[in-house]
Amino acid sequence: MAAGSESVSTPHGRRGVALFGATGYAGREVARLLGAHPAFRLQAAFGGKERDGVPLSAIHPSLRGSVDMACVGLDTNGGLDGAVRALAEGGLDVALLATPEALSLALAPRLLDAGFRVVDLSGAFRLARSSDYPEWYGFEHGAPGLLGGAAYGLSEWSGGTLGTARLVANPGCYPTAALLALLPLRRAGLIDPTEAVVVHAVSAASGAGRKVREDLLFCEIEGSVRPYGLPRHRHLAEIAAQTGLVPGAEVLFFPHLAPIDRGLLCSIALRLRQGAGASAVAAAFEKAYAAAPFVRLLGEGSLPATADVRGTNACAIGWTCDAATGRAAVFSAIDNLLKGAAGQALQNLNLMTGRPETEGLPR
Numbered sequence: 077m078a079a080g081s082e083s084v085s086t087p088h089g090r091r092g093v094a095l096f097g098a099t100g101y102a103g104r105e106v107a108r109l110l111g112a113h114p115a116f117r118l119q120a121a122f123g124g125k126e127r128d129g130v131p132l133s134a135i136h137p138s139l140r141g142s143v144d145m146a147c148v149g150l151d152t153n154g155g156l157d158g159a160v161r162a163l164a165e166g167g168l169d170v171a172l173l174a175t176p177e178a179l180s181l182a183l184a185p186r187l188l189d190a191g192f193r194v195v196d197l198s199g200a201f202r203l204a205r206s207s208d209y210p211e212w213y214g215f216e217h218g219a220p221g222l223l224g225g226a227a228y229g230l231s232e233w234s235g236g237t238l239g240t241a242r243l244v245a246n247p248g249c250y251p252t253a254a255l256l257a258l259l260p261l262r263r264a265g266l267i268d269p270t271e272a273v274v275v276h277a278v279s280a281a282s283g284a285g286r287k288v289r290e291d292l293l294f295c296e297i298e299g300s301v302r303p304y305g306l307p308r309h310r311h312l313a314e315i316a317a318q319t320g321l322v323p324g325a326e327v328l329f330f331p332h333l334a335p336i337d338r339g340l341l342c343s344i345a346l347r348l349r350q351g352a353g354a355s356a357v358a359a360a361f362e363k364a365y366a367a368a369p370f371v372r373l374l375g376e377g378s379l380p381a382t383a384d385v386r387g388t389n390a391c392a393i394g395w396t397c398d399a400a401t402g403r404a405a406v407f408s409a410i411d412n413l414l415k416g417a418a419g420q421a422l423q424n425l426n427l428m429t430g431r432p433e434t435e436g437l438p439r
């Protein structure tokens with residue numbers, strides 16, 4: 077076992093989980109949720125090499141008293157095989173990757189070969205075709221053979237596929253909010269295909285992670301809202317793939333950065349198919365989410381805000397319909413670090429392992 081990690085025995089019967097990227101924002105939320113999860117426990121927490129031996133609660137002071145284990149520094153220059161081998165020898169078989177795409181691409185094949193089941197929070201396995209990666213992510217995919225077997229983990233729409241999945245690609249934060257709002261109408265055939273769907277979205281600064289960037293300094297973002305990532309933000313590819321709409325033509329995506337620490341709001345404009353109206357829209361949402369514990373349907377005319385879902389794994393959805401123009405607008409709000417990242421990852425882990433979907437997750 078690598079230095080600094082806890083014993084891999086599982087006292088109290090909770091199954092041990094290895095977490096890579098524990099020192100980042102998404103990793104912090106995974107660690108926090110695992111700290112209180114009745115069935116899983118954080119057993120090995122990895123960060124960058126220089127973090128070796130540093131208590132996780134010194135890196136994330138909000139974890140003090142709940143997650144006090146030491147961080148393991150990951151040596152990406154030749155140390156990955158040894159780290160994975162040590163975890164497997166210690167009896168672990170579940171890993172969560174809250175890491176950038178490049179590191180997820182290096183880790184996932186090794187973990188899968190060693191018998192692990194993996195939930196990856198990055199975009200490394202979200203697109204089905206390796207040929208899409210150079211265009212949308214700017215790199216050639218290093219493990220194209222894994223894409224076909226990766227399950228897309230939009231929990232509410234995963235249709236029972238997660239129970240047998242070995243590799244789950246956790247959706248991006250924007251796609252989570254956009255798809256939860258769009259898929260009920262799209263699958264019910266209520267969207268007029270001759271007009272583009274416009275997804276306008278606003279995200280918190282934590283969506284960009286904890287690494288230092290000049291354009292994300294407090295003085296650069298405070299008191300201002302700005303669009304970014306245009307014209308083809310990588311999450312557009314994911315939204316388009318899951319809806320079957322052509323990116324940039326049938327679906328448009330305008331992400332914005334807001335000076336808030338967490339939260340994400342989508343406002344989606346579309347034209348309804350002729351003959352479809354408010355009752356069909358309401359029926360589609362109710363049918364899609366009747367048994368979805370984390371989707372809060374606010375109904376027509378009731379609009380969500382990021383503050384309403386902060387600190388929860390919920391997605392709140394409201395909408396408006398205009399009978400005069402045949403247009404509808406759908407609004408969805410999530411906490412980008414929970415339903416948009418760590419919360420959905422644990423929701424997926426629950427579904428992968430036959431646990432109750434809501435276990436260990438704030439609603």
Ligand SMILES: NC(=O)c1ccc[n+]([C@@H]2O[C@H](COP(=O)([O-])OP(=O)(O)OC[C@H]3O[C@@H](n4cnc5c(N)ncnc54)[C@H](OP(=O)(O)O)[C@@H]3O)[C@@H](O)[C@H]2O)c1
Nearest residue numbers: 097099100101102123124174175197198283285286287417
């Ligand atoms: N933030 C969100 O709202 C959000 C939502 C959905 C998905 N995601 C995805 O989740 C992943 C993590 O995002 P984040 O926001 O948590 O990013 P972050 O705050 O920047 O954290 C990245 C983590 O990866 C680790 N890491 C990076 N390079 C490494 C290396 N060479 N060796 C070892 N560890 C390394 C970092 O460790 P050190 O800092 O210790 O080096 C850190 O723990 C990303 O793929 C992101 O796209 C994020």
